[in-house]
Amino acid sequence: MNTVWKSLLTGTALVAAASTQAAELEVTHWWTSGGEAAAVAEFADAFNGQTEHTWVDGAIAGSGGTARPIIISRIIGGDPMGATQLNHGRQAEELIEAGLLTDLTDVAEAQNWREVINPPSLLDACTYEGRIYCAPVNIHSAQWIWLSHGAFDAAGLEVPSDWNEFVAAAPTLMENGIVPLAMGQQGWQQNLAFGTITIAVAGIDAWREVSVNRNAEVAAGPEYTAVFEAVADARELARDSNVQDWNLATNMVITGQAGAQIMGDWAQGEFQIAGQVAGEDYTCLPGLGLNEIIDTGGDAFYFPVVEDAEVQAAQLELAELLVSPEVQVSFNLAKGSLPVRGDIDLSTANDCMQKGLEILAAGNVLPSGDMNLSADTQTQIEDLMAEFWSSDLPAAEAQARYVDIIASAD
């Protein structure tokens, strides 16, 4: 906790020191890993170079779970930063209701965001009662499984092309001393795997009924029974994986200790840093190879309401810059995520990104869970998944509790 306070105090001191003509804009975010920091530097360079304002970097170490409360309590507590990263969706809804976030509608209309941002659901997530409150910067999707060619070669197997083949291949992997599924023992990763398996096994219609319409009957139905049984299978496959962080689990796949990992497309950065090539050293399957659908979660920047007129001007300029084509290309190539604009050229992107772009172009997208269920409901589901994955809780009981959560969701 001490370091958190220290960084908060330093951040405050930085804001207090900003009193020059061109504004210094403090931007908070939680992009601190190698690839992420390189991507943020693209923003900072563009902002410093193309405007007269200065980017003051307010990186908060730790994942979104650590950074988000700090960011939100600073906004609520009357010490707002100039701009901040948040995942778009319902996280900021109440801040908008309380009038704490800047309305970006004018910038959005001038820059024609409504036309260029693809898929449109990204902008919808930023829209509250017809006004736009955030600038989406990238698209991340969670529905990927990453397969290690090294592990399957060692076991003398073909690399599977979907989840069912993978489950069938698992016993052979185990005989060769390879953990079939790498899984970090943290609630959000287990929840992510659950979500991915849901879309692959139950299909999009059942998923939509439950996650968007909160239909508890469907959650209790046969589609979801199949989901919970598949997760129980996956739990057995991940039994010998006792790492915590997601990147350590990814590392098991990179080194061939594990056959596969279910993880979002940010895992790609790890493969890149390890010098592995998509299609040769590893394979990625969107939607577990069963249902090629990806969600369109991602990051967006919000701009808290501030009094200083210069900072206000700087906020609007930054909002415009973040969505501009050049910045979108340089940022997303560094980050390994997909751009929010459909009208730019990303031919230099690798195999896996191309797959993502194709799915995006075909329109096979679903809104991210962030946009459908409240943080409260998601935390409850995450708690349930954390318990389910690391205990012997029967699938039927887990499903019954899941139904309860969906029935009381708001």
Next chain:
Amino acid sequence: MTTTSQDDARAARRPIRLFRNPMAKIASIPMILTALVVFVGGTAWTVVYSFTDSRLLPRLNFVGLDQYERLWSTRRWLISIENLAIYGICSLILTLLIGFTLAAMLDRKIRGEAVFRSIFLYPFALSFVVTGLAWQWILNPDFGLQEVVRRMGWEGFTFDPLNNPDIVMFGLLIAGLWQGTGLIMCIMLAGLRGIDEDIWKAAKVDGIGTVKTYVRIIIPMMRPVFITALVLIASGIIKLYDLVVAQTNGGPGIASEVPAKYVINYMFRAQNLGQGFAASTMMLVSVIIILVPWAYLEFGGKKRD
């Protein structure tokens, strides 16, 4: 200070009780205000809002006992309470026992007492976050204690509490004891040093053995010291949070969750203030349930004497 306050009291014609010792009272106003506004006010505010459906921001929309009903039907909360009870009872007994034994051993006038005292007290200088991380590494099965013992030849040795939901709380307990017993030992040692030498001599003359002297004579005489130690240990147990976050983060699964972590998670991560307030109110209630009978026995009994 005493002379000035006496002068002041004489200067006033009718000494009113409220204005006696005015300087001391003025000096304590900030603390009184802090206590009233922050502790009492904050507590009352939290309790009131625990009956509302506040989400990210507090709002006064009362929903009765809904938050509490949900709280007590949540598996994670029940596990948290159970874990705190296990940790609390074990930590209370073992800290007192080990702390007193170490202090008694140091009190036997051994050589190098100062060195041992520093060694035992050292862990207390570390924050719980450091303690938690250090013990996470020590208990890691792949390169910690288990691996070291295996390399020494005991191939079948298994000690992996942090990845076993059944015994994970004991992994936390080891770290907690390692950090906490040193302080209790020092307090006990101070208490033992406060015992008159003559008592020992008298006991020796009467032919009472060392252990029996400790149990029957010394420990009853150290009652105030034990109460100080008890309060310190108990407050440490209730606020158990950072150790868990650093060492297991509640895992594996939700097997090592504790109430304070539930409160923080639901207030900030789940953005459900009402639920977090309900949980923190339950923590307060449980403290009161333990504290009130004890305070009654302790202070109510004295008046009757």
